[in-house]
Amino acid sequence: MRRGLLAVVAVLATALLLASSLGLAQGQDPIARFNVNPTAGGLDTVFVANASSSRGPAPIVKYEWDWEGDGTFIEAGQEATHQYTEEGRYEIVLRVTDANNRTDDARRSVQVGEAAAQPAFEWDSLWDAMPTLLRGALITLQLAALSILLGLPLGILWGLARVSHFKVFSWPAAVYVTVIRGTPLLVQVLISFLIVRPYVNDTFGFEWDAFEAGLFAFVINTSAYQAEIIRAGIQAIPSGQMEAALGMGMTYRQAMRFVIVPQAFRLILPPLTNEFIVLIKDTSLVVAIGMTPPELLGSGRFIISRTQDILEIYVGVALVYLVLTFTLSRIIAHLEKRYRIPGLGIEAPGGLV
Amino acid sequence: MQPNRLLSVLFVLVLATGALAGCMNQTGNQNTGNTKKLIVGSDATFPPMEVYHESNGTFTGFDIDLMREIARVMNYTVEFRNVGWDALPVELSNGNIDVIASSMTITDERKADREFTEPYYLVDQSVMVGKDSGITNVQQLQGKRIAVQGGTTGDLYATNNISGAQVNRFDDYPSAANALVTGAVDAVIMDRPPQVFFASENPSVVVAFDIDTNEPLGFAIKKGRLDLVNQMNDALDQLRADGTLDRLRQKYDL
Amino acid sequence: MAPLIEVKDLHKAFGRNEVLKGIDLTVDAGEVLCIIGPSGCGKSTLLRCLTRLTEPTRGSVRLEGTEVTTADAKTLSELRERFVTVFQAFNLFPHLTVRRNITLPLREVLKVPAEEAERRAMDVLQQVGLQQKADAYPGQLSGGQQQRVAIARALAMQPRAILFDEPTSALDPELTGEVLKVMRQLAEAGMTMIVVTHEMGFAREVADCVAFMDAGKLVEIGPPDQVLVNPREERTRAFLARVLGRQ
Numbered sequence: 094m095r096r097g098l099l100a101v102v103a104v105l106a107t108a109l110l111l112a113s114s115l116g117l118a119q120g121q122d123p124i125a126r127f128n129v130n131p132t133a134g135g136l137d138t139v140f141v142a143n144a145s146s147s148r149g150p151a152p153i154v155k156y157e158w159d160w161e162g163d164g165t166f167i168e169a170g171q172e173a174t175h176q177y178t179e180e181g182r183y184e185i186v187l188r189v190t191d192a193n194n195r196t197d198d199a200r201r202s203v204q205v206g207e208a209a210a211q212p213a214f215e216w217d218s219l220w221d222a223m224p225t226l227l228r229g230a231l232i233t234l235q236l237a238a239l240s241i242l243l244g245l246p247l248g249i250l251w252g253l254a255r256v257s258h259f260k261v262f263s264w265p266a267a268v269y270v271t272v273i274r275g276t277p278l279l280v281q282v283l284i285s286f287l288i289v290r291p292y293v294n295d296t297f298g299f300e301w302d303a304f305e306a307g308l309f310a311f312v313i314n315t316s317a318y319q320a321e322i323i324r325a326g327i328q329a330i331p332s333g334q335m336e337a338a339l340g341m342g343m344t345y346r347q348a349m350r351f352v353i354v355p356q357a358f359r360l361i362l363p364p365l366t367n368e369f370i371v372l373i374k375d376t377s378l379v380v381a382i383g384m385t386p387p388e389l390l391g392s393g394r395f396i397i398s399r400t401q402d403i404l405e406i407y408v409g410v411a412l413v414y415l416v417l418t419f420t421l422s423r424i425i426a427h428l429e430k431r432y433r434i435p436g437l438g439i440e441a442p443g444g445l446v
Numbered sequence: 447m448q449p450n451r452l453l454s455v456l457f458v459l460v461l462a463t464g465a466l467a468g469c470m471n472q473t474g475n476q477n478t479g480n481t482k483k484l485i486v487g488s489d490a491t492f493p494p495m496e497v498y499h500e501s502n503g504t505f506t507g508f509d510i511d512l513m514r515e516i517a518r519v520m521n522y523t524v525e526f527r528n529v530g531w532d533a534l535p536v537e538l539s540n541g542n543i544d545v546i547a548s549s550m551t552i553t554d555e556r557k558a559d560r561e562f563t564e565p566y567y568l569v570d571q572s573v574m575v576g577k578d579s580g581i582t583n584v585q586q587l588q589g590k591r592i593a594v595q596g597g598t599t600g601d602l603y604a605t606n607n608i609s610g611a612q613v614n615r616f617d618d619y620p621s622a623a624n625a626l627v628t629g630a631v632d633a634v635i636m637d638r639p640p641q642v643f644f645a646s647e648n649p650s651v652v653v654a655f656d657i658d659t660n661e662p663l664g665f666a667i668k669k670g671r672l673d674l675v676n677q678m679n680d681a682l683d684q685l686r687a688d689g690t691l692d693r694l695r696q697k698y699d700l
Numbered sequence: 701m702a703p704l705i706e707v708k709d710l711h712k713a714f715g716r717n718e719v720l721k722g723i724d725l726t727v728d729a730g731e732v733l734c735i736i737g738p739s740g741c742g743k744s745t746l747l748r749c750l751t752r753l754t755e756p757t758r759g760s761v762r763l764e765g766t767e768v769t770t771a772d773a774k775t776l777s778e779l780r781e782r783f784v785t786v787f788q789a790f791n792l793f794p795h796l797t798v799r800r801n802i803t804l805p806l807r808e809v810l811k812v813p814a815e816e817a818e819r820r821a822m823d824v825l826q827q828v829g830l831q832q833k834a835d836a837y838p839g840q841l842s843g844g845q846q847q848r849v850a851i852a853r854a855l856a857m858q859p860r861a862i863l864f865d866e867p868t869s870a871l872d873p874e875l876t877g878e879v880l881k882v883m884r885q886l887a888e889a890g891m892t893m894i895v896v897t898h899e900m901g902f903a904r905e906v907a908d909c910v911a912f913m914d915a916g917k918l919v920e921i922g923p924p925d926q927v928l929v930n931p932r933e934e935r936t937r938a939f940l941a942r943v944l945g946r947q
Binding site: 201 | 532536593598605612614621622629670679680
């Protein structure tokens with residue numbers, strides 16, 4: 094009785110299995126698989142492709158091979174060979190057909206002859222990228238110019254506070270300058286974007302996005318450096334100048350206006366213009382906060398994301414920065430030369446940057 | 447020592463240090479074919495696909511697990527390296543890594559400078575917005591501020607397909623997503639899995655809808671290494687056949 | 701006639717360091733007073749206190765009858781217009797031409813109209829022999845020329861007196877002559893001058909009165925023949941011996 098039951102169960106199980114696999118077979122494609130050896134060679138290499146790993150619920154009845162990858166299939170066996178007549182990279186396609194007339198394709202690549210060398214440097218990519226990069230450069234200049242312009246009055250205030258005899262002014266100014274000059278600008282940009290911007294938007298109802306946040310960081314940063322430049326400029330003027338002016342009956346204001354400030358201005362101008370040039374490079378940091386429309390570096394990275402021409406684009410970006418900074422420093426040098434006062438050195442006191 | 451002498455000695459020292467540092471960098475290139483190890487690069491800031499845990503230096507994620515399985519089938523050991531998204535192709539082409547496993551979509555531009563395995567997963571882009579934004583379809587994104595990770599297919603989609611979009615490109619996905627949370631942008635476009643994961647941990651944002659781009663993800667390999675491509679494809683086949691791939695997908699809810 | 705400059709019991713201390721320990725002094729109009737003494741004796745400080753370029757600690761300074769130590773800012777400015785200082789470091793304004801160095805105080809402080817200021821500037825430049833350098837910048841001039849311009853600048857103010865603070869000490873020896881020559885001409889023309897100096901020859905020949913200071917005190921004062929040739933005080937003698945021995 095038990096043996097009989099066992100037999101029935103076994104038959105039923107097998108039948109079920111068969112039926113289910115048949116049922117599956119009704120609805121499933123075969124799976125095309127093959128190996129090709131070798132994967133690289135020359136014109137005298139015989140490439141051997143083996144499709145024995147192809148499988149399917151139904152038996153596979155036909156193997157077709159497209160060696161050139163151009164769509165023309167040649168029927169051959171499970172194993173096929175081929176020799177190429179032209180060098181290049183080929184994608185071999187195998188098409189299997191099973192007993193139910195269902196098909197599947199598989200692809201493998203081979204390299205015949207030397208791989209086409211990656212061109213060392215594609216000047217075309219650089220050239221094509223230029224219009225976009227130059228548009229970005231315009232944004233860079235705008236950002237730098239705005240930062241310097243807004244930072245200057247702030248820098249003057251902090252600078253005068255630094256030289257003040259009143260501790261209530263000079264001490265906070267010293268702290269401000271030390272902190273801003275002692276922390277990386279990138280960190281300041283991030284703090285401005287992540288902390289200052291939401292706070293300002295919530296508290297004052299502004300609508301700052303990455304541009305305003307970046308500008309804020311740059312203005313704060315440059316004002317600290319400018320404060321030091323101004324402080325050094327004022328302190329570089331010999332005290333005898335003020336004495337001579339006062340000693341002839343000038344008031345303090347007259348002395349400042351005609352004697353001190355004009356001289357301080359000449360001393361301050363070179364390092365100040367240098368700060369502008371530095372700022373042009375520093376604006377590239379806004380890529381960390383995703384500013385849009387993108388400045389020079391951001392434009393470059395945008396192009397790279399589309400074309401993958403990493404080398405060419407970064408070289409192009411660097412070149413444009415170089416053109417910007419070099420042109421500006423030449424213009425400034427020319428202006429300094431033009432307005433130079435004979436015998437009066439206008440070198441900036443010490444390296445402040 | 448006279449000043450001139452001292453200067454030249456210092457100069458030589460500086461040069462030597464520089465040269466030494468350069469040499470040490472090169473040892474990263476050591477993975478020759480003899481040692482059976484795969485070095486896998488990943489921008490592991492992307493749960494649930496790939497994450498690097500600072501606290502104990504481990505990698506987890508769907509791509510990570512899948513690579514482990516592939517390596518196991520191929521009888522290789524595997525080592526993961528956390529590499530910034532932009533640097534991945536460079537690291538691949540100069541041999542510092544063997545494989546990129548980083549939810550990388552197979553595109554024609556990318557095929558120009560690297561090999562890809564067969565696709566192991568298909569993704570759609572998804573759009574994540576603030577929970578009260580009221581944005582429910584693509585047309586409403588026109589003219590909006592959209593955060594993306596620079597250089598991803600999400601970036602390409604936003605740039606090419608959404609008119610008037612102000613595309614804010616960030617270096618990594620967490621920064622882009624964070625920009626949405628702090629209100630700097632109106633939407634984030636990225637592959638669906640990480641967005642769903644992020645939204646599940648940040649109640650202030652939701653994944654509003656998907657964009658059916660049906661992108662195939664593949665593992666990238668240095669151009670010309672066709673043998674490795676084939677090996678990995680064979681391994682993938684096996685993992686499909688024995689159900690490992692399905693199991694991993696279930697594990698990560700993909 | 702009241703003295704032009706009157707100093708009574710003038711004290712100056714920098715912190716705890718007393719540099720002037722009670723100076724009494726008078727200078728009449730037209731008089732040339734030379735102040736000599738070793739370094740650190742306070743002679744420059746004394747000169748500077750006269751116009752409050754340095755603030756006295758105690759005592760009185762009267763310029764033309766007006767008390768300087770208590771003068772308000774406006775009065776002080778006005779006094780300084782008439783009692784002008786020429787400095788050791790010249791202190792010309794390097795960003796302005798020689799001409800403008802002179803016309804600036806004329807126009808802004810004395811409110812002299814432009815034409816008159818120009819005329820006066822060329823006038824004084826001629827006096828010091830530098831009219832051809834009117835459009836040069838101070839940086840283009842030698843030390844001696846710069847100091848002469850500084851003197852011209854002071855002269856143009858038409859001051860009641862000119863105070864000289866070691867005017868030749870910063871000059872190379874070969875350049876001092878031209879400056880001393882100008883100063884002698886001024887003295888001969890009747891300008892009231894107080895000159896702090898090391899130039900004993902000049903003091904001997906040009907001064908009406910010589911004062912010797914040492915350690916903040918006025919040790920001896922009198923005509924040059926007395927103070928320089930036959931000093932009464934031992935310290936004066938010792939100082940001269942050192943200085944003249946070197947010369």
